[in-house]
Amino acid sequence: MKQFDIIALGELNVDLILNNIEGFPEVGKEKFAKQMTLTLGSSTAIFAANAAAIGAKVAFCGMIGNDSFGDLVESSLQAKGVDTRFLIRQDKHATGATICMSYDEDRANLTYQGAMDYMGLEDINPDVFKEAKHIHISSIFMQSGVKRDLKKILELCKANGVTTSLDSQWDPTEQWDLDLKEILPLVTVFMPNETELKFLTRKATLEEALEAIRPYVNAAVIKCGSKGSILMRKGQPDRKQEALLNKNVVDCIGAGDSFNSGFITRLAAGDALDRCQEYGNMTGAVNTTAAGGTTAFTSREDVERVGRERFGWR
Numbered sequence: 001m002k003q004f005d006i007i008a009l010g011e012l013n014v015d016l017i018l019n020n021i022e023g024f025p026e027v028g029k030e031k032f033a034k035q036m037t038l039t040l041g042s043s044t045a046i047f048a049a050n051a052a053a054i055g056a057k058v059a060f061c062g063m064i065g066n067d068s069f070g071d072l073v074e075s076s077l078q079a080k081g082v083d084t085r086f087l088i089r090q091d092k093h094a095t096g097a098t099i100c101m102s103y104d105e106d107r108a109n110l111t112y113q114g115a116m117d118y119m120g121l122e123d124i125n126p127d128v129f130k131e132a133k134h135i136h137i138s139s140i141f142m143q144s145g146v147k148r149d150l151k152k153i154l155e156l157c158k159a160n161g162v163t164t165s166l167d168s169q170w171d172p173t174e175q176w177d178l179d180l181k182e183i184l185p186l187v188t189v190f191m192p193n194e195t196e197l198k199f200l201t202r203k204a205t206l207e208e209a210l211e212a213i214r215p216y217v218n219a220a221v222i223k224c225g226s227k228g229s230i231l232m233r234k235g236q237p238d239r240k241q242e243a244l245l246n247k248n249v250v251d252c253i254g255a256g257d258s259f260n261s262g263f264i265t266r267l268a269a270g271d272a273l274d275r276c277q278e279y280g281n282m283t284g285a286v287n288t289t290a291a292g293g294t295t296a297f298t299s300r301e302d303v304e305r306v307g308r309e310r311f312g313w314r
Contacts, residue, residue: 005056005268007086007132009124009146009153010044011116011139012062013096014069021101025108033101039292040076041098042116043169044138046254046293049080050261053297054283056268059083061128063119069095070115080294088123090115111172113142120145121152129160134188134268136260137164140178141171147178154186165264167191167256168200176200184216189267191260193223206230210238219273221263221280223256231277241277244285244311254293259284261297282307 020034040049044062052058060082064070066089073095074084096114100107123145128135135157140147157164166187168178176199184190190213194206201212206222210232213220220232228243262283266276283297286306290296297303307313 002133003057003131004059004083004133006048006051006134006136006264007059007061007128008044008048008051008082009061009128009135009137010047011042011096011113011142012045012060012064012073012087013041013098013111013114013116014072015039015041015098015100017100017102019102021103024103025101038072040073042096042139043167043254043257044136045073045077046257047136047138047167047261047264048077048082049294050254050258050283050287050297051265052081053294054262054265054300054303056265057083059086059128059132061086061088061124063088063090063093063115063123065089065093065095065115066091067095069097086125086128088115088119093118111142116142117144119143121149121156124153129156129162132162134163134165134264136167136264138167138257138260139169140166141169141173151182151186154183158186163188163267165189165191165260165267167260168196170196171199174199176202180213181216184213184220185218188218189263189273190217190220191223191263192220193256194225194227197222221273221277223259223284229259229277229281231273233273239274239277241281244281244307244313246285246288246310249288250291252288253291255284255287257293258287258297278313282311282313285311285313 017037018033022032093115096116098111197209201209203209222230231239259280263276263280266279
């Protein structure tokens with residue numbers, strides 16, 4: 001018996017969010033912000049927190065510093081019901097941080113990667129591969145060590161009977177240097193969004209991008225925002241699932257991560273991939289009903305109730 005349904009392996013940082021800023025930053029000048037929030041950041045943390053909220057037993061494997069930001073990360077994950085025994089705390093590098101400068105409907109972000117950039121396979125407790133039914137890996141371009149060792153990590157998962165999912169997320173360097181031919185055959189479900197997939201494959205259209213990965217994927221689900229999602233399975237026709245659209249969106253922060261949490265929670269529970277896709281579309285939609293990436297996820301019962309009442313999910 002595996003101890004955890006899901007172990008999330010990915011980036012951890014705090015977000016320092018500044019709102020109501022009086023103008024744009026200028027070199028040599030100082031500006032005021034009227035509001036500030038310090039909170040747990042990272043796409044993988046949103047995924048882990050929401051998967052735990054909807055009933056999965058979740059642990060997190062990531063690297064943070066021995067500092068006050070590391071304390072905030074650890075306590076915030078624990079408050080969300082995520083097991084933190086596999087967190088790696090060290091003195092050499094500080095916990096990562098992102099300064100988010102919010103301007104109306106857009107943001108300018110500046111990230112210090114810190115400790116999360118240095119975690120590699122040699123740092124990961126081997127029990128991670130023994131105690132998980134499923135390992136979700138995210139934001140590899142934010143983590144040089146994980147990206148370097150990604151093939152070995154996936155091979156260890158396979159050797160231990162662990163299913164895997166990979167959401168590469170955005171590449172801040174815009175190099176998009178991931179060897180899809182080598183990596184995708186080792187991944188159970190590949191989970192990019194439409195824009196990321198086009199950059200990863202260097203294709204101009206989604207159709208061309210899908211054909212570029214088709215020979216290598218076991219399964220892939222492509223998140224297409226308001227257009228829903230596309231499920232690709234080896235030897236089967238692609239399955240398009242319409243989005244459950246929210247007419248009164250609060251914000252879309254973490255909607256893709258919330259889709260991932262719903263999809264992978266059901267996958268770890270043994271559901272068929274088409275049902276996982278439907279559930280992911282629902283959890284992504286519910287995310288948009290409250291501010292931030294985790295606010296709407298209080299319990300599985302509440303999430304499914306909102307899915308039924310607001311979006312007609314069944």
